[in-house]
Amino acid sequence: MGRKIIRRINLAVVLIILTIITLAVHYPIVYIISAAFSPGNSIASLNILPFGDGFTVKHFVHLFTKTDYLIWFKNTLIIAASTSVLTMLVASLGAYVFSRFRFTFKRTLMLSMLILQIFPSFVGMIAIYVILQRIGGFNQLWGLVLVYLAGNIPYNTWLVKSYMDTIPKSLDESARIDGANHFKIYRKIVMPVARPIITFLGITSFTAPWMDFIFPKMVLRSADKMTLALGLFNFVTDKKNEFTNFAAGSLLIAVPFIIFFVITQKTMVTSFGSAAVKE
Amino acid sequence: MGLRIKDDGSSRSRILVSSLLFMGLGHILYLKQYLKGILYALYEIIFLLLLPGIISKLRGMVTLGDPKPDLPVKLRDHSIFMLIDGVAVLALIFLFIAVYAISVRSALNEYRDYTIEKRFKSSKESMSRLMGKAFPIFGLVPTVGLILFFVVVPLVFSASVAFTNYSSPAHIPPNNTVDWVGFDNFTAMFGGEAIWTKALGRVALWTLCWAVLATFTCYFGGMIMAVVLIDNKIKIAPVFRSLFILPYAIPTVVSMLVWQNLLNGSFGTVNRTLMKLGLISTPIPWLSNAWLAKFTVVLINLWAGFPYFMLLITGTMTAISKDVFEAAKIDGASRFQLFRTITLPLVLYQTTPLIIMSFTHNINNFGAIFFLTGGDPVVADSTTTTAGGTDILVSWIYKLTVNLLKYNYASVLAIMIFIILAPFAIFQFRRTKSYKEGEL
Numbered sequence: 001m002g003r004k005i006i007r008r009i010n011l012a013v014v015l016i017i018l019t020i021i022t023l024a025v026h027y028p029i030v031y032i033i034s035a036a037f038s039p040g041n042s043i044a045s046l047n048i049l050p051f052g053d054g055f056t057v058k059h060f061v062h063l064f065t066k067t068d069y070l071i072w073f074k075n076t077l078i079i080a081a082s083t084s085v086l087t088m089l090v091a092s093l094g095a096y097v098f099s100r101f102r103f104t105f106k107r108t109l110m111l112s113m114l115i116l117q118i119f120p121s122f123v124g125m126i127a128i129y130v131i132l133q134r135i136g137g138f139n140q141l142w143g144l145v146l147v148y149l150a151g152n153i154p155y156n157t158w159l160v161k162s163y164m165d166t167i168p169k170s171l172d173e174s175a176r177i178d179g180a181n182h183f184k185i186y187r188k189i190v191m192p193v194a195r196p197i198i199t200f201l202g203i204t205s206f207t208a209p210w211m212d213f214i215f216p217k218m219v220l221r222s223a224d225k226m227t228l229a230l231g232l233f234n235f236v237t238d239k240k241n242e243f244t245n246f247a248a249g250s251l252l253i254a255v256p257f258i259i260f261f262v263i264t265q266k267t268m269v270t271s272f273g274s275a276a277v278k279e
Numbered sequence: 280m281g282l283r284i285k286d287d288g289s290s291r292s293r294i295l296v297s298s299l300l301f302m303g304l305g306h307i308l309y310l311k312q313y314l315k316g317i318l319y320a321l322y323e324i325i326f327l328l329l330l331p332g333i334i335s336k337l338r339g340m341v342t343l344g345d346p347k348p349d350l351p352v353k354l355r356d357h358s359i360f361m362l363i364d365g366v367a368v369l370a371l372i373f374l375f376i377a378v379y380a381i382s383v384r385s386a387l388n389e390y391r392d393y394t395i396e397k398r399f400k401s402s403k404e405s406m407s408r409l410m411g412k413a414f415p416i417f418g419l420v421p422t423v424g425l426i427l428f429f430v431v432v433p434l435v436f437s438a439s440v441a442f443t444n445y446s447s448p449a450h451i452p453p454n455n456t457v458d459w460v461g462f463d464n465f466t467a468m469f470g471g472e473a474i475w476t477k478a479l480g481r482v483a484l485w486t487l488c489w490a491v492l493a494t495f496t497c498y499f500g501g502m503i504m505a506v507v508l509i510d511n512k513i514k515i516a517p518v519f520r521s522l523f524i525l526p527y528a529i530p531t532v533v534s535m536l537v538w539q540n541l542l543n544g545s546f547g548t549v550n551r552t553l554m555k556l557g558l559i560s561t562p563i564p565w566l567s568n569a570w571l572a573k574f575t576v577v578l579i580n581l582w583a584g585f586p587y588f589m590l591l592i593t594g595t596m597t598a599i600s601k602d603v604f605e606a607a608k609i610d611g612a613s614r615f616q617l618f619r620t621i622t623l624p625l626v627l628y629q630t631t632p633l634i635i636m637s638f639t640h641n642i643n644n645f646g647a648i649f650f651l652t653g654g655d656p657v658v659a660d661s662t663t664t665t666a667g668g669t670d671i672l673v674s675w676i677y678k679l680t681v682n683l684l685k686y687n688y689a690s691v692l693a694i695m696i697f698i699i700l701a702p703f704a705i706f707q708f709r710r711t712k713s714y715k716e717g718e719l
Binding site: 011014015018021022024025026028029031032042043044046048090091093094096097101103104105109111112113114115116117118119120123124125126127128130131134146147149150151153154157181182183186210211213214217218229232233236241243246247250253254257258261262 | 359360363364366367377380381384385411412414415418419421422423425426428429430431432433434436437440504507508513519521522523524525526527528529530531532533534536537538539540541543545546547548551552555582639643645646649650673676677680681686689693696697700701703704707708
């Protein structure tokens with residue numbers, strides 16, 4: 001009897017604490033949603049209670065009519081999608097070769113990739129800036145894609161290679177006896193089996209450039225090449241504080257992001273975990 | 280055509296010498312592999328034709344140009360272009376040497392096959408082998424090319440800049456040239472110039488503290504939530520779990536900029552709320568007091584980072600076999616003992632690599648610092664060094680290059696990051712399956 005009551009109280013306390021944490025965790029999220037629909041401009045003018053100022057969609061209208069939001073969105077989508085597709089292609093091709101062939105300098109190449117992946121790629125920022133100017137990729141979306149792609153390759157080739165190593169080689173050998181060439185084996189046999197890791201790669205290499213700030217800031221200079229991160233950042237710089245416009249713009253990109261994340265989180269985390277733990 | 284060679288292995292040195300003499304020569308003279316030999320030879324001929332250009336680029340890299348103040352800006356020597364061209368040319372030379380080595384090794388392998396089989400491969404055989412080799416080459420060209428010119432060349436360039444005086448105001452091309460200065464930047468940063476030395480010590484120390492604190496708080500925050508939600512037989516635990524994931528799903532730029540506004544000292548919502556509630560009478564300087572700002576960034580990072588570890592640890596815990604717990608319970612272990620002796624060690628063991636990955640990620644966590652505080656608040660040396668109270672090495676690098684144009688000092692910092700991270704990279708490397716199985 002007594003133990004049961006204690007357990008009940010225990011549970012109640014835990015639930016209360018959890019609720020408080022939930023509120024704390026969601027406080028900024030709720031506030032940004034309310035800010036997106038509030039009249040007024042800067043955060044100083046907003047009511048401290050969410051949704052305390054009334055309701056308006058004028059910030060969304062403002063985004064689509066007065067700013068280049070759609071252009072930013074298009075640019076960001078192009079960059080993220082191309083980076084994702086190219087990363088999947090180049091990394092899987094490289095990983096297949098590393099996993100299935102023996103060749104001179106294989107060891108050296110793999111070792112150098114492992115060492116290279118520890119550097120944050122913007123350590124070489126000035127050099128990338130100059131190289132892009134040299135090859136005409138400065139202030140071009142493709143220049144940025146190239147930078148992301150190169151930065152993605154060392155780590156991801158390793159990741160995919162480790163996965164492909166677990167695919168039995170007897171599969172390819174039987175296909176080779178049937179007369180399939182390497183390209184066919186890569187496309188028809190190894191790629192379908194390696195789909196989980198390739199999907200994972202596609203998702204991570206899409207989301208990283210989607211909200212990156214440093215490289216777009218450095219590479220893209222003209223207004224028609226801006227990305228979402230740059231545009232949103234400019235709403236809340238020191239010069240102006242258009243917090244409500246910022247909130248509206250962020251909400252529009254965060255919602256699909258969250259929906260997508262909730263759908264894929266289970267696979268994401270297990271892949272994350274297993275990729276790192278099992279290696 | 281084709282000189283005769285013996286099949287008992289005694290002609291090995293002749294093959295070696297001829298292959299070393301000119302690329303592909305061994306293939307053509309002795310091994311009757313004309314197509315392969317000609318391809319190799321062609322490669323060397325192209326390289327030799329480019330040699331004058333290569334040498335002039337290398338010379339440019341050594342001199343970095345001469346100041347020619349009387350010429351119009353466009354015609355002056357651009358030291359930085361010269362340096363980067365030099366590094367790129369070095370990469371090309373490196374590539375050439377690698378292919379040279381491959382060609383020699385290929386000739387020796389062919390000869391070994393000949394000594395075993397006592398006959399040359401027919402042209403059909405060698406063609407099909409060449410085609411078989413075409414695939415790995417085709418597969419690796421994009422990887423090697425991209426890594427070489429967009430990862431290695433930039434890194435070597437960055438490292439080189441640390442040994443030049445590439446900085447504002449006196450050494451910014453194209454108006455002025457840049458010169459090699461040896462270790463001057465290092466001596467300036469490590470003791471030479473008091474203000475920079477002090478700033479470097481402060482920022483490096485804070486970077487380490489930040490990385491440890493950020494990792495530690497997120498890991499144990501996540502673990503507590505995972506344990507509470509698994510342990511207490513709460514029926515709606517999955518609901519809480521999904522609710523807690525939300526911060527992780529929001530892009531860092533967005534969430535950190537929102538927090539920056541919420542925590543603003545004068546007009547931020549947090550302070551205004553606390554004052555309305557009567558809890559405080561003067562605004563709390565969340566982001567403008569150097570010590571409080573440090574505390575705030577760690578706290579906000581916990582907000583953003585605990586969901587990841589919560590999910591991960593939940594996953595690890597559900598994978599622990601139930602039998603272990605049952606056996607321990609029969610022995611009369613309390614819930615706390617179960618956690619301390621079974622769950623905690625197992626989870627820690629399983630997730631150690633991820634803790635280390637998270638630590639290295641936090642050392643480079645530009646977003647969490649830059650978008651929340653911008654590296655501010657200003658401290659004593661900030662006007663000269665631009666390093667604020669919460670700046671970590673990477674955000675300082677950003678400021679040095681973008682605001683101050685002190686590329687030389689930024690490169691010194693980049694090298695420091697490398698030195699900090701290298702041991703972790705080695706650790707990660709030794710953990711990989713390929714290393715353990717002796718493949719590497």
